[in-house]
Amino acid sequence: MLKISDLHVSYGGIKALRGINLEVPDGKIVTLIGANGAGKSTLLRSISGLVKPQSGSIRLDNKELIWSPINKICEEGIALSPEGRHVFADLTVLENLMIGAYLRKDKETIQKDLEWIYELFPRLKERSWQFAGTLSGGEQQMLAVGRALMSRPKILMLDEPSLGLAPLIVQHIFEIIREINKKGVTILLVEQNANMALKTADIAYVLETGEIVLQGSGKELLENPEVREAYLGKKK
Missing domain, CATH: 3.40.50.300 (P-loop containing nucleotide triphosphate hydrolases)
Structure with a gap:
C-alpha cells in the first residue's frame, strides 16, 4: 500500500x-x-x-x-506516465519502451513484458521501428503508458x-487502464x-x-x- x-x-x-x-x-x-x-x-x-x-x-x-x-x-x-506524454521523439517506439526497462535487473523477462505491451497496444507493435515523434497523440499516449509499464511497477x-484525445481514443485508454489493473497493477x-x-x-x-x-x-x-x-x- x-x-x-x-x-x-x-x-x-x-x-x-x-x-x-x-x-x-x-x-x-x-x-x-x-x-x-x-x-x-x-x-x-x-x-x-x-x-x-x-x-x-x-x-x-x-x-x-x-x-x-x-x-x-x-x-x-512506482512509475509515472507524465502529463503531455514526453516521449523521446527522435527514438523509435521500441527504443522508448526499452528505456522504461533500463533499471530492471530481471533482463530475461523483459521480452515477455514487451510482448504484453504489444498485446495491450497492437498499434505500437505495428510501429515499433517508427520514430515516436511521428506518432499521433493517441499513439504517443499509448507509448507513454507502455514505457512506464516496462519498469514492471507495483x-x-x-x-x-486522456488530455487532448478524441472521445473514442479516450474510451480505449480507459479500457486499457482497467485491463492493466486486472493484471494486478495498482493505479493512481x-x-x-x-x-x-x-x-x-x-x-x-x-x-x-x-x-x-x-x-x-x-x-x-x-x-x-x-x-x-x-x-x-x-x-x-
Missing part, C-alpha cells in the same frame, strides 16, 4: 499541497480529480521524487520514500492520460475527465487548492451533488 501522510509542498512562497493524507491500497484504481492548479500533478511528482516536499511522509509497503532519489523510487515499484501513476490516476475517472475508480479524492476536500468510492463521488455540479456540469 502507498500511504501519504500530512504532505506539504511549496514552490517558493506558493503552497501547492497543504497536509495531504491519502491511501492507495494494493490492487485498486484510485483517482484524483480537481481543477487546474489544484495540486494533482504536484502530488504525483512528489511521489515519484521529481519534487521534494517540505514535510510529511510517503510510504510504500511501510518504507519511507520521501528523501529517496528518483531511480530508487522507480526500483521500489503502482502505475497516470497524469491526464489524475484526470480532468471526471466522469470517466469516477466511473473507473474504486476510490476517489477531490483536490481543491492543495487540500483534499472530499473522498469516497468512485460511485459515491459520481453521485455527489457538489461533485456533479462542479466537475460534471450537472445541476444539484
Whole structure:
C-alpha cells in the first residue's frame, strides 16, 4: 500500500499541497480529480521524487520514500506516465519502451513484458521501428503508458492520460487502464475527465487548492451533488 501522510509542498512562497493524507491500497484504481492548479500533478511528482516536499511522509509497503532519489523510487515499484506524454521523439517506439526497462535487473523477462505491451497496444507493435515523434497523440499516449509499464511497477501513476484525445481514443485508454489493473497493477490516476475517472475508480479524492476536500468510492463521488455540479456540469 502507498500511504501519504500530512504532505506539504511549496514552490517558493506558493503552497501547492497543504497536509495531504491519502491511501492507495494494493490492487485498486484510485483517482484524483480537481481543477487546474489544484495540486494533482504536484502530488504525483512528489511521489515519484521529481519534487521534494517540505514535510510529511510517503510510504510504500511501510518504507519511507520521501528523501529517496528518483531511480530508487522507480526500483521500489512506482512509475509515472507524465502529463503531455514526453516521449523521446527522435527514438523509435521500441527504443522508448526499452528505456522504461533500463533499471530492471530481471533482463530475461523483459521480452515477455514487451510482448504484453504489444498485446495491450497492437498499434505500437505495428510501429515499433517508427520514430515516436511521428506518432499521433493517441499513439504517443499509448507509448507513454507502455514505457512506464516496462519498469514492471507495483503502482502505475497516470497524469491526464486522456488530455487532448478524441472521445473514442479516450474510451480505449480507459479500457486499457482497467485491463492493466486486472493484471494486478495498482493505479493512481489524475484526470480532468471526471466522469470517466469516477466511473473507473474504486476510490476517489477531490483536490481543491492543495487540500483534499472530499473522498469516497468512485460511485459515491459520481453521485455527489457538489461533485456533479462542479466537475460534471450537472445541476444539484
